[in-house]
Every structure is written in C-alpha cells, then in structure tokens.
Amino acid sequence: EPVDQSDYLEFIALGGGNEVGRSCHIINYRGKTIMLDAGVHPALNGLSALPFYDDYDLSTVDVLLISHFHLDHAASLPYVMTHTDFKGRVFMTHPTKAIYRWLLSDYVRVSAISSNDASTLYTDADLNASFERIEAIDYHSTTEVDGIKFTAYHAGHVLGAAMYFIEIGGIKILFTGDYSREEDRHLNVAEVPTERPDILITESTYGTSTHQPRAEKETRLLSLITKTILNGGRCLLPVFSLGNAQELLLILDEYWQNHPELDGIPVFYASSLARKCLAVYQTFINMMNDSIRKKFRDDNSNPFQFKHIRSLKNLERFDDLGPCVMVASPGMLQNGVSRELLERWAPEAKNALILTGYSVDGTLAKQILNEPSEFASITGGGIKVPRRLYVEEISFAAHVDYKQNAEFIDLVNAPNIILVHGEQTNMSRLKSALLGKYKDLRLTENEVKVFNPRNSEELRLPFRGVKRAKIVGS
Amino acid sequence: MSSFVYYKFRSQREPLRVTFDGTGISIFDLKREIILANKLGDGTDFDLSVYNPDTNEEYEDDSEILSRSSSVVARRKPPAKPGRGTGARYVSARAPAPLASISATSPASRKAVGANDQKRLQTTQ
Ligand SMILES: [Zn+2]
Ligand SMILES: [Zn+2]
Numbered sequence: 001e002p003v004d005q006s007d008y009l010e011f012i013a014l015g016g017g018n019e020v021g022r023s024c025h026i027i028n029y030r031g032k033t034i035m036l037d038a039g040v041h042p043a044l045n046g047l048s049a050l051p052f053y054d055d056y057d058l059s060t061v062d063v064l065l066i067s068h069f070h071l072d073h074a075a076s077l078p079y080v081m082t083h084t085d086f087k088g089r090v091f092m093t094h095p096t097k098a099i100y101r102w103l104l105s106d107y108v109r110v111s112a113i114s115s116n117d118a119s120t121l122y123t124d125a126d127l128n129a130s131f132e133r134i135e136a137i138d139y140h141s142t143t144e145v146d147g148i149k150f151t152a153y154h155a156g157h158v159l160g161a162a163m164y165f166i167e168i169g170g171i172k173i174l175f176t177g178d179y180s181r182e183e184d185r186h187l188n189v190a191e192v193p194t195e196r197p198d199i200l201i202t203e204s205t206y207g208t209s210t211h212q213p214r215a216e217k218e219t220r221l222l223s224l225i226t227k228t229i230l231n232g233g234r235c236l237l238p239v240f241s242l243g244n245a246q247e248l249l250l251i252l253d254e255y256w257q258n259h260p261e262l263d264g265i266p267v268f269y270a271s272s273l274a275r276k277c278l279a280v281y282q283t284f285i286n287m288m289n290d291s292i293r294k295k296f297r298d299d300n301s302n303p304f305q306f307k308h309i310r311s312l313k314n315l316e317r318f319d320d321l322g323p324c325v326m327v328a329s330p331g332m333l334q335n336g337v338s339r340e341l342l343e344r345w346a347p348e349a350k351n352a353l354i355l356t357g358y359s360v361d362g363t364l365a366k367q368i369l370n371e372p373s374e375f376a377s378i379t380g381g382g383i384k385v386p387r388r389l390y391v392e393e394i395s396f397a398a399h400v401d402y403k404q405n406a407e408f409i410d411l412v413n414a415p416n417i418i419l420v421h422g423e424q425t426n427m428s429r430l431k432s433a434l435l436g437k438y439k440d441l442r443l444t445e446n447e448v449k450v451f452n453p454r455n456s457e458e459l460r461l462p463f464r465g466v467k468r469a470k471i472v473g474s
Numbered sequence: 475m476s477s478f479v480y481y482k483f484r485s486q487r488e489p490l491r492v493t494f495d496g497t498g499i500s501i502f503d504l505k506r507e508i509i510l511a512n513k514l515g516d517g518t519d520f521d522l523s524v525y526n527p528d529t530n531e532e533y534e535d536d537s538e539i540l541s542r543s544s545s546v547v548a549r550r551k552p553p554a555k556p557g558r559g560t561g562a563r564y565v566s567a568r569a570p571a572p573l574a575s576i577s578a579t580s581p582a583s584r585k586a587v588g589a590n591d592q593k594r595l596q597t598t599q
C-alpha cells in the first residue's frame with residue numbers, strides 16, 4: 001500500500017556514515033529539516049575534510065544542533081554559517097559554546113600553519129561573525145523552533161556534551177552524539193530520557209569491542225608510567241587538548257599527590273589551548289558529577305588547579321634533561337608538540353608512547369600502533385625516524401563499548417536504530433550483534449530495525465502509523 | 475590572453491574560477507584544476523562531478539571541451555568504492571577517461587541527475 005510522501009522521514013549522513021570523523025546528519029520530516037553536528041575529518045585537509053555538503057541543499061535547514069565541541073562534530077560550523085546558503089538557527093550548550101570559541105580559533109591558527117597557502121576553510125573573522133549567531137541552551141530545558149522541539153541531556157564524553165531528544169510532527173528522535181556511560185573523575189554519565197523515541201541515532205565507535213574496567217586501566221597506565229620513569233625514560237601521552245586530557249590530568253595529579261617519592265619527576269601538559277580552557281572547566285564545575293562538586297566544596301580548592309602538573313608554554317622553554325611525563329596535543333600525532341616530541345623520543349627504547357584516545361584511520365597514531373620500525377618525519381623530504389620507543393594503547397576515550405551501548409539501547413527501547421560515527425567494520429559488527437540480539441522480535445510489532453547508512457545514502461522511514469493513529473484519536 | 479571558466483561547489487555561496495590559455499578547457503583539465511585549487515588532496519576519498527547549471531546535466535565525458543566564460547556546478551560526493559575515489563584520476567593526471575571512445579560526445583552520453591538530485595540541485599540554484 002503506497003504511503004504519502006510526507007509520511008516518510010528522511011535521514012542522510014553527509015559525514016560520519018561508516019566512518020569516524022566529519023559528523024553531520026540531516027533529518028527531514030514534514031517539511032522540517034534538522035541538521036545534527038558539523039564536523040571535519042581529522043585525517044583530511046581543506047575542503048576534503050568537510051562533510052559532503054554538496055549533497056544537500058543547506059538553505060532548507062531550519063535548526064542545527066551541535067552535540068559537543070570536538071572538531072569532528074563542530075569544526076565546519078563556521079564554514080557552514082559563512083560560506084554556504086545555510087540560514088538556520090544554531091544551538092549548543094553553554095560550556096560547549098565557551099570552549100568552542102577557543103578551540104576553533106586554535107584550529108584556524110593550526111590549519112593556517114600546516115597548509116602552505118591561505119586555502120583554509122574559514123578565517124578568524126568568519127569564526128567571530130558566526131559565533132555571535134550561535135544560541136546557547138541549558139540541559140533539560142526544551143526549546144521550540146517553528147514546530148521543532150528539542151531538549152539537551154547529559155551525554156558524558158566531554159564537558160558540555162549533549163544528547164538531543166527531538167520531536168517533529170509527532171515523531172520522536174534521540175541523537176546520542178558521542179557518549180559515555182562510565183563514571184569518571186569529573187563528568188556526569190549519559191542520561192536515559194524518560195520518553196521512548198521512535199528513532200535512536202547512536203554512535204558506534206567501538207562496535208562490539210569491550211573496554212577494560214576503569215580501575216584496571218588506571219593501574220595499567222600508572223604502572224607503565226612509573227616503570228618508564230624509574231628506568232630513566234620519558235612518557236609521551238598525546239591527547240586531544242580538551243576532553244580526556246582533563247581527565248588524565250586529574251588522574252596524574254591525584255597519583256603524584258599520593259606518591260611523594262615521585263616528587264622530583266615533572267609532569268607537564270603542553271597545550272596552550274588546554275591551559276586557556278582550564279578557566280572554563282573551573283567555571284562549569286556545577287555541570288560536572290557529584291564527586292568533583294563535593295571535592296570542590298569540601299577542599300575549598302578547585303580540582304582543576306593542579307598541584308603537581310606544570311603547563312608548558314612551548315618546547316623552547318623545555319629542558320629535556322631526564323625522565324618526565326608529557327601530556328601533549330594533538331592526540332593523533334598529526335603535527336604540533338606531540339609530533340615533535342615523538343620524533344625526538346622515538347629512537348630510544350626506554351621511552352614510552354601511551355595512546356589514550358581513539359585513533360582515526362589514516363593518522364600516525366593509528367599507524368604507530370602496528371609498531372613500525374620507522375615512520376615518516378613531519379619535516380618531509382623522505383626523512384624517516386627510527387622507532388624503538390615502547391608503544392601501548394590504554395584507551396580513556398569516553399565512548400561506550402558494546403556492553404554499555406547495548407544496555408543503553410535496551411533502556412531507550414527505540415524501534416528504529418541508526419548507527420553513525422563508526423568505522424565500517426565496527427559499525428557492521430555492531431549491527432549484526434544488535435540484529436542477533438533482537439532476532440526473536442522479527443516480523444512482530446516490536447521488531448527492531450537497525451540501519452548503517454553510508455555517507456550521502458538516503459534512508460527513508462515510513463511513519464504512516466503515527467499519523468493514522470493521531471487522526472483516529474482526534 | 476587568459477580565459478576563465480567559473481565554477482561553484484553546490485553548497486558554496488560564492489563562485490570561483492579556473493584560469494587557462496586558449497578558447498576552451500576539457501572537463502578533465504577543469505576537474506584537475508578544481509581539485510588542485512581547492513587542495514582536495516590525492517582524490518581517493520571522493521568522486522568529483524561537474525554539471526551544467528542550466529540543465530543540471532552532468533558532464534560525463536572528460537574529453538568534452540567547455541568554451542571559455544562558461545559556468546559549471548561542481549559536486550564532491552562520496553566515492554562509489556570507499557578509498558577509491560575517482561578524484562585520484564585527475565590528480566595523477568593520466569590520459570582522459572576512455573568514455574569518448576565508447577560513445578560520441580552528445581547530450582545522450584550525459585547522465586541526467588536522479589530525481590532527488592534534481593530536487594536538491596534546483597533548490598540550490
Ligand atoms: Zn567527541
Ligand atoms: Zn566524535
């Protein structure tokens with residue numbers, strides 16, 4: 001039986017479909033268009049890093065919701081707002097907006113340095129012009145724009161990260177963005193909204209893999225660090241400046257506090273961006289979890305004023321004399337301080353590289369996990385750097401693993417699941433696992449459908465039932 | 475004397491131009507210039523199509539010559555085969571694709587854009 005065209009909900013991933021990076025999804029239903037996120041791809045440059053914006057008429061977008069400040073979710077926003085026909089309204093949470101500004105001006109600066117001419121996506125002026133037009137929202141308060149309703153919920157992951165519960169024409173959608181369900185030192189875990197959505201759009205970064213329990217990970221990290229420095233080595237922890245960097249710094253500060261014997265060993269963080277944003281972290285402690293708020297009240301000191309960690313402004317000021325722990329950006333070793341130190345420290349076997357984040361395909365962080373005997377220097381000219389330093393991955397990436405994702409999916413209980421933000425293999429494994437899990441519901445009215453669309457592939461979901469029910473009921 | 479062909483990525487507000495010598499430029503060279511000018515990398519992660527802005531027809535034949543001062547709409551789209559984007563063909567600058575030898579350059583050799591593309595294209599104009 002044919003369905004009226006207006007009864008189809010259209011979903012299209014312009015980025016983040018079968019990949020991690022450049023997240024951008026479009027939902028269209030009954031003439032209303034919502035865009036979710038506007039990221040860039042960390043392994044690509046210039047226009048290539050953008051979502052496939054040519055594949056959608058952006059002038060029709062009513063509302064753009066940004067889930068969190070990470071570059072793969074937010075860094076093409078100034079481009080969308082100043083170089084395309086986009087005319088919609090843009091929303092993000094207050095902490096996201098506060099950090100977004102610092103983060104993106106740093107991104108503009110870094111991309112200007114790393115590309116040899118002015119072919120960057122946007123300028124500081126574009127960034128400033130668009131910034132004024134971004135509307136900041138609070139968690140748990142509902143905003144309505146021309147028949148589109150949405151509410152932000154805590155997503156864990158990073159400060160300010162939101163899940164959006166959206167309602168258009170009677171259809172309810174939950175978009176998780178990047179999310180975590182494991183309590184850490186500072187963030188609230190992702191919440192389960194009280195209402196049941198018709199569609200759940202969820203990240204699938206870790207597919208069907210399982211995280212090691214947090215306590216074990218911390219022990220592994222700290223014993224590897226201790227072993228390396230006692231052996232006279234240096235520890236390099238590449239991090240994305242914001243997010244798990246702050247969590248790692250909290251872990252290290254606490255450990256150094258409890259181990260006075262480590263007093264002489266310096267711990268640095270080399271990220272001017274992280275330093276600038278610490279003030280934002282200090283300001284938004286009221287949006288973090290109970291334990292850090294309690295600490296703040298009881299000790300009467302700000303947990304983000306570290307006692308044992310020094311900020312390093314630049315490498316010229318760094319006396320590289322002996323064992324140390326260095327938390328440095330960027331997280332995937334594409335360029336900058338972490339890359340420079342890696343090239344300096346890689347030839348010595350007593351040093352250690354500890355990768356604590358998710359490493360995207362195509363980046364050096366991903367390649368070096370295979371422990372190559374050498375790798376290409378950033379200085380170019382075919383120069384190779386020998387790699388003898390120890391490489392280990394201990395992931396503190398604040399994303400759900402299979403168990404946490406599957407449990408959340410159960411609780412949310414949506415009949416349609418759309419997977420985004422996952423490399424192809426991880427995504428298809430997750431899809432099979434979920435379909436297997438819900439196979440007994442197949443061909444019943446409680447059937448669970450799972451989709452893993454590729455970029456620019458259009459997904460059309462019929463929602464005629466909802467409309468009929470409404471008409472009958474009224 | 476320098477000649478120009480104007481192009482605009484579908485999503486972009488402002489048109490850009492490609493400069494060349496002579497009275498026309500092949501679709502192959504035009505695509506190559508667009509990729510290089512916009513630093514689209516090695517071209518393996520996208521397919522690039524160009525369209526006639528008036529008819530929305532794709533210029534499928536790389537050997538077709540576009541006369542100077544024409545305008546086209548460019549579209550960067552996901553590669554049909556992941557990691558094997560046809561953009562790479564223009565970056566490595568091998569001979570034009572053999573399409574011209576299969577069918578003569580005629581409007582029939584251009585594939586009309588699909589219904590959805592059409593809808594989106596029109597609204598972008
Ligand atoms: Zn993220
Ligand atoms: Zn992400």
